[in-house]
Amino acid sequence: MAERAVAAGNAGSAGRAGSASRAGRIRRPEGPGKVAIAGLGLLLPGGVLILWQMLSHYGMISAMLFPAPYTIAQSFITLASSGELWINLRVSALRTLSGFLLGGGLGLLLGIVVGLFRRSEKLLDPSLQMIRMIPSLAVVPLFILWFGIGEESKVLLIAKSAFFPLYIHTFMGIRGTDNKLFEVARVLGFSRRQQILRLVLPAAVPNIMLGVRLSLGLAWLGLVVAELIASTSGIGYMMSDARQFADTPVVFVGIIVFAAAGLLTDTMVRLVERRLLRWQDSYQG
Amino acid sequence: MGEALLSIRQLNKRFDTAGGQVQALEDVELEVEEGEFITVIGPSGCGKSTLLRIIAGLDTGYTGSVTLEGKAIGGPGIDKGFIFQEHRLFPWLTVEKNIASDLPLGRPDIRQRVDELIELVKLGGFETAYPRELSGGMAQRVAIARALLRSPKVLLLDEPFGALDAFTRAHMQTVLLDIWRRNRTTMIFVTHDIDEAVFLGNRVVILEPRPGKIRKIVPIDLPYPRKKTTTSFQELRLKVLNYFEKVDELELKDGAGI
Ligand SMILES: Nc1ncnc2c1ncn2[C@@H]1O[C@H](COP(=O)(O)OP(=O)(O)OP(=O)(O)O)[C@@H](O)[C@H]1O
Ligand SMILES: [Mg+2]
Numbered sequence: 001m002a003e004r005a006v007a008a009g010n011a012g013s014a015g016r017a018g019s020a021s022r023a024g025r026i027r028r029p030e031g032p033g034k035v036a037i038a039g040l041g042l043l044l045p046g047g048v049l050i051l052w053q054m055l056s057h058y059g060m061i062s063a064m065l066f067p068a069p070y071t072i073a074q075s076f077i078t079l080a081s082s083g084e085l086w087i088n089l090r091v092s093a094l095r096t097l098s099g100f101l102l103g104g105g106l107g108l109l110l111g112i113v114v115g116l117f118r119r120s121e122k123l124l125d126p127s128l129q130m131i132r133m134i135p136s137l138a139v140v141p142l143f144i145l146w147f148g149i150g151e152e153s154k155v156l157l158i159a160k161s162a163f164f165p166l167y168i169h170t171f172m173g174i175r176g177t178d179n180k181l182f183e184v185a186r187v188l189g190f191s192r193r194q195q196i197l198r199l200v201l202p203a204a205v206p207n208i209m210l211g212v213r214l215s216l217g218l219a220w221l222g223l224v225v226a227e228l229i230a231s232t233s234g235i236g237y238m239m240s241d242a243r244q245f246a247d248t249p250v251v252f253v254g255i256i257v258f259a260a261a262g263l264l265t266d267t268m269v270r271l272v273e274r275r276l277l278r279w280q281d282s283y284q285g
Numbered sequence: 286m287g288e289a290l291l292s293i294r295q296l297n298k299r300f301d302t303a304g305g306q307v308q309a310l311e312d313v314e315l316e317v318e319e320g321e322f323i324t325v326i327g328p329s330g331c332g333k334s335t336l337l338r339i340i341a342g343l344d345t346g347y348t349g350s351v352t353l354e355g356k357a358i359g360g361p362g363i364d365k366g367f368i369f370q371e372h373r374l375f376p377w378l379t380v381e382k383n384i385a386s387d388l389p390l391g392r393p394d395i396r397q398r399v400d401e402l403i404e405l406v407k408l409g410g411f412e413t414a415y416p417r418e419l420s421g422g423m424a425q426r427v428a429i430a431r432a433l434l435r436s437p438k439v440l441l442l443d444e445p446f447g448a449l450d451a452f453t454r455a456h457m458q459t460v461l462l463d464i465w466r467r468n469r470t471t472m473i474f475v476t477h478d479i480d481e482a483v484f485l486g487n488r489v490v491i492l493e494p495r496p497g498k499i500r501k502i503v504p505i506d507l508p509y510p511r512k513k514t515t516t517s518f519q520e521l522r523l524k525v526l527n528y529f530e531k532v533d534e535l536e537l538k539d540g541a542g543i
Contacts, residue, residue, distance in 0.1 A: 180373055183343060183369075183373075186360075187343070188386050189362050198386070202375070205377070278415070279378070279416070
């Protein structure tokens with residue numbers, strides 16, 4: 001009887017402790033607010049910007065090589081209001097997206113196949129690793145010969161860059177599945193299909209999401225390479241065109257647009273990642 | 286007595302390792318009736334886990350026969366529930382989805398059974414919590430519910446409460462006995478805690494190590510619910526402990542530690 005009471009009390013307090021810790025994870029009780037934390041990240045670039053503007057203002061750095069932030073902003077407004085910026089950004093974003101979807105999608109698919117089946121690993125992995133070792137820049141001349149300087153060569157170059165992170169991380173995620181959970185799947189009578197859908201793939205999601213982020217980063221990188229080398233449109237073209245006329249502010253605008261676009265896509269992926277990995281128990285800082 | 290639910294005859298299991306051969310189990314004979322609660326006790330490395338894993342179909346390559354309802358164990362499956370020492374829940378699934386696992390929670394009959402089991406293991410209010418939000422005892426209760434949903438013919442538990450503190454452990458013992466009283470699921474429960482073995486089991490199987498052998502099977506003829514403080518409980522506990530100490534002496538003579 002007494003034991004019962006202890007047991008019940010135990011369950012009750014366990015319940016309270018559980019829900020309290022759950023709430024604690026969502027809302028931090030003390031410490032600086034979200035805005036203050038976000039502001040922390042702006043401190044450094046903000047300071048640099050102010051210093052830069054001041055140095056330019058007093059003519060202490062070359063206006064040709066380091067145009068003042070104010071000049072860059074003006075150039076940004078000109079490009080934005082003429083529509084030139086948006087047209088080029090649209091072209092670049094479209095290239096990145098299609099290259100990422102093609103390369104990343106293929107990387108995910110092959111990563112799954114090679115991860116799941118040892119035979120396909122033996123068949124495909126050595127060749128893929130060989131291709132991985134070829135620098136992207138080295139295949140550019142070949143791509144241009146084959147496909148001209150049209151969209152295909154650029155999208156393919158981006159796809160090659162985006163392929164490998166997703167391929168490798170998907171593969172690693174699948175191979176990293178905990179053997180102990182495999183035993184559970186066997187005891188629960190999972191079919192081979194269920195083992196893949198309900199164990200292997202969910203277990204690989206953290207790695208796959210990391211692969212997505214790295215692939216996206218490399219896709220933007222591939223875009224810049226493609227557009228700087230041979231192109232008649234896009235942000236990269238806008239930059240190399242400006243370089244020829246020594247229009248340094250436009251080059252800076254291009255850099256800033258690339259940085260912003262990269263950050264934006266990465267943030268979007270991270271939001272998806274957070275949602276997908278709500279279950280993960282790891283250090284949040 | 287009719288045909289036993291589970292019968293183990295002349296079971297021998299040897300592991301071939303780099304360091305030589307290990308006789309994990311030798312000539313194990315055990316008959317388990319339907320609805321029985323068997324506890325298995327013995328020092329570390331005496332083959333308790335190996336015995337359970339063979340019954341579960343997880344380990345193969347033994348000699349002798351192991352039959353469930355007269356049929357040889359083919360491989361792992363839902364008729365043999367298994368609770369590991371760690372809860373082994375799927376970390377990405379909530380409590381209720383872990384219990385359902387591969388079964389569709391959307392089906393009304395499964396939904397209802399899952400809800401009943403959550404009630405049975407006293408986890409109401411935690412249906413949508415993730416494993417990381419649970420205490421060790423709660424997670425282990427989810428694992429038990431997950432096994433029970435499949436209505437196993439026998440539930441195999443390998444030191445399921447070994448990692449829990451004394452209070453939680455005592456609580457889990459009453460929860461498990463409650464489940465057993467209601468469902469009459471046949472249980473084989475491995476532990477290295479003598480109190481736990483005597484408190485739970487109809488019979489206590491005492492294993493001795495190197496090679497893993499049954500030393501003695503002690504029937505515990507005490508009515509449930511048992512109280513650990515009664516003299517009859519203490520007498521039986523001492524009886525089991527006695528065999529245990531003989532096992533210890535045996536080990537010391539061989540110059541091997543636990
Ligand atoms: N996979 C394996 N390969 C080789 N030897 C093994 C393997 N599994 C178990 N053994 C050996 O078999 C013997 C019995 O192991 P088992 O895990 O069944 O012991 P146990 O009674 O469960 O011990 P514990 O109480 O520590 O869990 C041990 O000597 C162990 O070294
Ligand atoms: Mg063990």
